[in-house]
Amino acid sequence: MVKVILVDIEGTISSISFVKEVMFPYSKEKLENFLKENFNRPEIKSIISEIEKLEGKKLELDEVVNILKKWIDEDKKITPLKELQGYIWEEGFKSGELKAPIFEDAYKKLKEWKDEGYKVYIYSSGSVKAQKLFFSHSKYGNVLNLFDGHFDTKIGNKKDKNSYIKIAKEIGVKPEEILFLSDSLEEVIAGKEAGLNVIKVSREGETEWINNLDINQIKEFSELSI
Numbered sequence: 001m002v003k004v005i006l007v008d009i010e011g012t013i014s015s016i017s018f019v020k021e022v023m024f025p026y027s028k029e030k031l032e033n034f035l036k037e038n039f040n041r042p043e044i045k046s047i048i049s050e051i052e053k054l055e056g057k058k059l060e061l062d063e064v065v066n067i068l069k070k071w072i073d074e075d076k077k078i079t080p081l082k083e084l085q086g087y088i089w090e091e092g093f094k095s096g097e098l099k100a101p102i103f104e105d106a107y108k109k110l111k112e113w114k115d116e117g118y119k120v121y122i123y124s125s126g127s128v129k130a131q132k133l134f135f136s137h138s139k140y141g142n143v144l145n146l147f148d149g150h151f152d153t154k155i156g157n158k159k160d161k162n163s164y165i166k167i168a169k170e171i172g173v174k175p176e177e178i179l180f181l182s183d184s185l186e187e188v189i190a191g192k193e194a195g196l197n198v199i200k201v202s203r204e205g206e207t208e209w210i211n212n213l214d215i216n217q218i219k220e221f222s223e224l225s226i
């Protein structure tokens, strides 16, 4: 029996284009100034030393900027990049320059699940910090109360089945008590391998419908019966 619903963000409850066409360019555009203004903050310093560790050498600020811009262009899911973007987006959301879109059908279903007593968790490659910002500044206002918790890549890669086993353990339920929804086939397969119930979300204009898929597939959350 499903007790917990685990959802991805991008392409699943929010549009890929907002992240790709609004949030990513925003973080790239503000990156240099943000680092120049904030490099002395302890949390930013520790992000920079994480990047230096990954690159295996000490880096000048300009080099850090270039590496980060390259990672953004390549859509790299690297924790220090995600954390730094979180700080930059924080400024954007708080100032009202950024406002998070959520698909209406997903928003309705999330509210229903909450009312019906399901526990709802987010699993996204965006940092937990960025996730919380996103949901506290959405087009429906602050909707953080719809969620019982958040996971990001700190628990593991979304394409690795072990991440889903860890998530189940952390929540305190069996894998088969979780329903996981994502637009990524690789993520859905990883979740399935871990023993979760899974649904592939293939929204029109977001990700393509896959024919002959042996996994449940939906276009919109309104099709869900739970």
Ligand SMILES: [Mg+2]
Residues within 6 Å of the ligand: 008, 009, 010, 011, 012, 182, 183, 184
């Ligand atoms: Mg996704």
